[in-house]
Amino acid sequence: MALEFLALRFLEEDERGAGAYELRDVRTNLGMGVGSLLVNGVARIGALLGYAALYELTPLRLPADRWYTWVLVLVGVDLLFYLEHRSAHRVRLLWAAHQAHHNSQGFNLSTAVRQKWNPWWELVVWVPLPLLGVPPWLIFTAFSVNLIFQFFVHTERVDRMWAPVEFVFNTPSHHRVHHGSDPEYLDRNYGGILIVWDRLFASYAEETHRPRYGLTKNIDSHNLFRLQYHEYAAIVRDVRAARSWRERFGYVFAPPGWSPAQKNARLPRPHQSSMAGHAP
Numbered sequence: 001m002a003l004e005f006l007a008l009r010f011l012e013e014d015e016r017g018a019g020a021y022e023l024r025d026v027r028t029n030l031g032m033g034v035g036s037l038l039v040n041g042v043a044r045i046g047a048l049l050g051y052a053a054l055y056e057l058t059p060l061r062l063p064a065d066r067w068y069t070w071v072l073v074l075v076g077v078d079l080l081f082y083l084e085h086r087s088a089h090r091v092r093l094l095w096a097a098h099q100a101h102h103n104s105q106g107f108n109l110s111t112a113v114r115q116k117w118n119p120w121w122e123l124v125v126w127v128p129l130p131l132l133g134v135p136p137w138l139i140f141t142a143f144s145v146n147l148i149f150q151f152f153v154h155t156e157r158v159d160r161m162w163a164p165v166e167f168v169f170n171t172p173s174h175h176r177v178h179h180g181s182d183p184e185y186l187d188r189n190y191g192g193i194l195i196v197w198d199r200l201f202a203s204y205a206e207e208t209h210r211p212r213y214g215l216t217k218n219i220d221s222h223n224l225f226r227l228q229y230h231e232y233a234a235i236v237r238d239v240r241a242a243r244s245w246r247e248r249f250g251y252v253f254a255p256p257g258w259s260p261a262q263k264n265a266r267l268p269r270p271h272q273s274s275m276a277g278h279a280p
Contacts, residue, residue, distance in 0.1 A: 001109045004157055008108075026110045028222045032100060033113030035224060040119045044140065047123040051136035060133030070142075073134055074193075077126075077142040082197040084125040085190040094121050095256045096231035103227055105214035107179055112154040117228050146192045150175075156210075170195045173207045180211025216257075 005021045062069045088098040097118040129139050153175035170191045178189040188205035198204035238251040247260045
């Protein structure tokens with residue numbers, strides 16, 4: 001972060017756009033990161049105990065001292081991350097937690113630590129791994145590698161990388177698209193380490209112009225609790241105002257931006273959704 005700040009301060013020619021370090025935004029990012037360490041740390045201790053119990057129940061064992069186990073687990077965790085991440089964009093209840101990572105209108109390395117305080121969904125997604133014989137400590141090690149890799153993709157200081165790298169791996173260019181609120185960029189490029197999942201599952205978009213970062217309906221606040229939980233409050237308001245169980249179900253489990261007016265139409269495709277909170 002310090003290197004990026006210095007590059008912006010001394011090497012750029014008066015270019016103070018969305019990639020610049022704005023004090024209130026950086027302070028908010030760091031505050032949400034510290035809160036995430038505390039909340040997620042407690043949650044993951046509980047998850048580690050739960051995974052250990054599941055690991056003891058299964059006869060399957062993957063040897064942690066074999067290189068192929070590490071490759072399988074790293075790829076498996078990355079695929080599960082893709083699925084968890086995509087569902088967090090397409091189910092409003094899950095989006096309510098994940099939108100915290102997207103509600104900054106800036107984009108720099110400090111944005112990477114702007115994390116949610118509600119990790120329950122990703123911890124549920126990992127449940128198959130201990131049942132398949134993956135040692136619980138290795139699950140968390142692989143996910144740590146995944147998150148550390150993703151730190152560097154939150155920058156505008158890197159334009160495009162070598163073409164084979166851009167084809168296989170998640171890069172700053174791909175992830176800028178993911179954080180964009182432009183209609184053509186919504187709900188694209190979910191990959192953690194590998195971008196090939198997006199290419200395989202039709203959620204890839206090329207960066208064609210500089211994105212407009214943030215939510216489709218931005219929040220004019222730096223209050224950490226509002227930034228974390230405002231979408232849950234919006235869900236409660238919508239459910240209370242709903243006139244049927246179908247509407248209640250839609251407000252909770254349909255994509256962000258769903259409304260009863262869509263009941264006679266197909267649900268919006270990823271790039272069409274209005275993303276009431278953003279869009280992650």
